[in-house]
Amino acid sequence: MPNDILYSIRNLTVEYQTRAGPVRAVDNVSLNIRRGEILGLVGESGCGKSTLGKAMMRLHTTPAKITSGELWFDGRDLMSLSDREMPNVRGAEIGMVFQDPMTSLNPVQRILDHLTETIHTHEPETSDATARVRVEELAERLGIQRERLNEYPHQMSGGMRQRVMISLALALHAKLVIADEPTTSLDVIVEAKFLDLLKELQKEFGLTILLITHNIGVVAEVSDRVAVMYAARMVEVGDASDIFAEPKHPYTQGLLKSVPNILLDGTELYKMEGSPPNLLHPPTGCRFHPRCPYVKDICKNEDPNLKPVVMDQLAACWLYQETAVNGR
Amino acid sequence: MSPITIIALIIGIPSLLLLAYVFAVGSTGLRRYILTRVGLTLPMVFILSTMVFFVLRVLPGDPVRSALGPKGSPEMIKQIRDQLGLNDPLIVQYGRFLGEMVTLHFGNSLTGGHRPIINEMSERFPATLELVLPASVLALMIGIWGGALAASQRKRAIDYSMRIYSVVIYSLPIFWFGLMLQLLFGVRFKLLPIAGRIDPVIGTTIQHITNLYAVDALITGNWLALISVIRHLVLPTITLGLILSGVFVRMTRINVIETLQSDYISAARARGIREHVLVYGHALKNAMIPVITLIGLQVAILLAGAVLTETVFSWPGMGSYLVERISARDYTAVQSVITVFAILVALISLAVDIIYSLVDPRVRY
């Protein structure tokens, strides 16, 4: 497993200014994405994973603001780039695949034009002919027939559109692809094909993929490593095999137990107690403590940080950490 | 050939050719769409003119009697009414009306000395056209540019200025605005003329080919007339055009703002496409699609504005003709004018829909 870190998120905090007060959608989150891996970012709706994904490309819009943290991509801090320089990174070095390919494509623009426009924006010297050839090759590699490039988005199926989205992300050989809930709008069979495609691309192009999803099954299929978010904080990170075999954080444990098992025989579905907290007034201490079956006193007062538990597996939980003042 | 025929040919032939081309080249979806749209136009014109017919017939008061005055004896009134077919049962009159409408045979002016209405209209219609076209162009230019600008600078000074502009312009009574312009530029500073289409003396030198004085002056090389026509056009065009632009600014602004919030704009931004390309290239183009249909609807406002502007500037167009004829209780003329307006509105609405279908591929396939 290559250890070279492509993207390092350090202590990132993203705040929303809302009518009711400031809300931290991402609270002091750190994460390292290694070159060439598929990292699955899981969590429930509202945990902040989508906000994190957008913030990584500084695509978040007001009222959201990055209030602190650093975004080290390939040796550069993206936070130091001006508003004029940032668009050069987008599309060319980091690409994004969105959840709903129907609305993410311009309905009055042909697929071909979507792609050639992207190429021309970043490499304006490219001739029309060259651009077209590149687009056709890329499309074929991704399973889109040449003739279909002249069509409009609404003429294509969902799966095909999602391939178009990938091709847009790859048009300029991006190093990192952030996929935000890419399979949520696809049916199961198309989803499987899509995931296979992702794996192929990873191997063939040495692509690094951050896969953001709430679907554990998808994560289990393709991820090399997994990161779990809860209530705007990162609670567990580790190799996929380790996490699925032995989840450390109680939340991750509950999450995995909640997945319906086809081998179920008679027993009820497991349901975690409670519901995700209100981020306007998050719980004191560890945010999961109101729902945690192993809650201790310290959990109510102090918020644990992400620390290694076993080798490469990190968890933010007092079960595995000593405090400065021992015991309690 | 009468000027009306010439204008009809100039507009009609290219339109029909375009329609035929689109029909031949387009897909079955497009063809079906065009046919349905054309099909719907007919009922609309039908409904409107029927409404006009009955509304005018229901009126109290007898136009013939008021035309003849106290001298008219009952027998004379009855005789004339028989002549004009006004004593026939309503159904028969209606049937005749339909027939006349289809053949564009508008008949003679009731109280205007029995002049054929079509003659009058062939003078008046080009006059209105000459006013309305430049005004629309002005309105569109200001409106679209202003609206896009406001949308791109959301919540900043320019945005608020544009919104205030469009609200103020919208609240401005068009006839008052025209009067104020007349006061300022015509009376106070005596820069521009305030009535008519052309200086009456120079007007005698105009050759009436299309009855669009500017065009006629241009093609006959009558520069003096051209200058006079342009000078007379300035104030009315500004009046009508500016007032109309308020609506366009608002429509464009709202549509561009909404479009800018679409997912595909975010997705394009994620690919590194620059803001100004997003606003003026993508968002504006997409926002224009609903605006096109709305532009079609603005024809209604345009015609209403034309009526008032023509009255203020004594512009001899269809609008002032309508007002004149109503005061004169000339119901045949009023009926004809309103029917023409209805047909106009229906045709433009049809044209707009077809253009819309060409621009938005979703409708086509």
Next chain:
Amino acid sequence: MTVNKEKLSKNPLEVVTWEVELERVGIVRRILYARRWYGADWWFVSISALAVALFIVVALFPKFFAPYDPETLVGPRFMAPGAHPDLPVLVVLKNSPVNNLKDLAVSEGTSRPGISVVQGVPTAGALNEQAQKIDNQIKNESRGLRLRPVIVRYPTLEEALQAVANGNNQAAVVQSTEWEEVSDQFPTLREGQSITGVNSTSGGFIFGTNDIGQDVLSRLLWGTRVALLIGFSASIVALVLGVPLGLFAGFIGGTFDRLFSLLMDSLYAFPGLILAIAITAVLGPSILNIIVAIAVLYIPTYYRIVRGQTLSVKEEVYIEAAKSIGARNMEILRLYIFPNVIPSVAIIFSVNVADAILTGAGLSFLGLGLPPTIADWGIDLARGQRFIQTAWWMITFPGLAIMVVVLAFSMMGEGLMEIFNPKLRER
């Protein structure tokens, strides 16, 4: 079976996340923080709401605000704004108790008062007339008083005034402008009222007078009444007819919907003013007919918007969910669709009143609306157009009034639209 309203009032399928909770701030908090949240739009709405309230007050109590009656000929024709009318006035000694002609009445038997006038100037005739009028008046009052002044003629203005200064005559009657020119020469004299009783200096008509002598300002203020009456009535009628039609058409659909939509679309596409012209031409000029004509114009607007909103709300999944727990159609309409429709209707209403006032003024401008005796802005504008070369104030002020009132309503609608329309909010 009526469904528990509690259950229906929240969207049954809603996944409650903290993001949704953020929207549920209380109404009190909304009002208190509205200015900060909505920024300029709050100002738009507040200022225009205040203006509208002011106009409504003026419309309800015009007598309170207007200096004169709008119909009476209170002054000379074509007075420019602020100009003083040149009236014949009394000039008396500074300490004289006499202010107007009536004050010069004396009881029978006492010596008759003397009044100086300048020879050859028509003031003598006017003076005589007025004196006779007042005399007849007080004769009937039978208090024993009579007004029969002795009119003494002098060859020059100065001599006429000197006679009063010397005490030979009780008063002089001269033109106010002439008096102003020479008043410095006679420090012991002062100006009284005009012989008709109006204070000469106070008679400065703020916005001038029109072609027959009516006060422009008063007509302006009284005109508010007509304008607002037309605006509100027409919009209310259109609302009352258009909204239910739209609701039913959207909700029930079918032939009802298709029929009405065709009708409404045809109506909507047709130039409003022209249709109004046609209707008033047929029905005749009267306020009621204008209201009817304009109302007909706006029914399609309410219809289309309400129908559109009904259609889109109808498609929401939670309507199906509500139906599946047994909600009846009327309840769905009342609890879900109607509340969603209210903000749009409010916006349309505000803009409609603005438009109705404009159309009404346009109609009267063309001479097709009101009977010409009512004080109305449109009519005044039409009148003024004839005198554009000489009396600029006759067209400037009525038009300004129209614009200000229409502006207030439009701004309110515009501001409300930004506040209510969630699609345009930054999120």
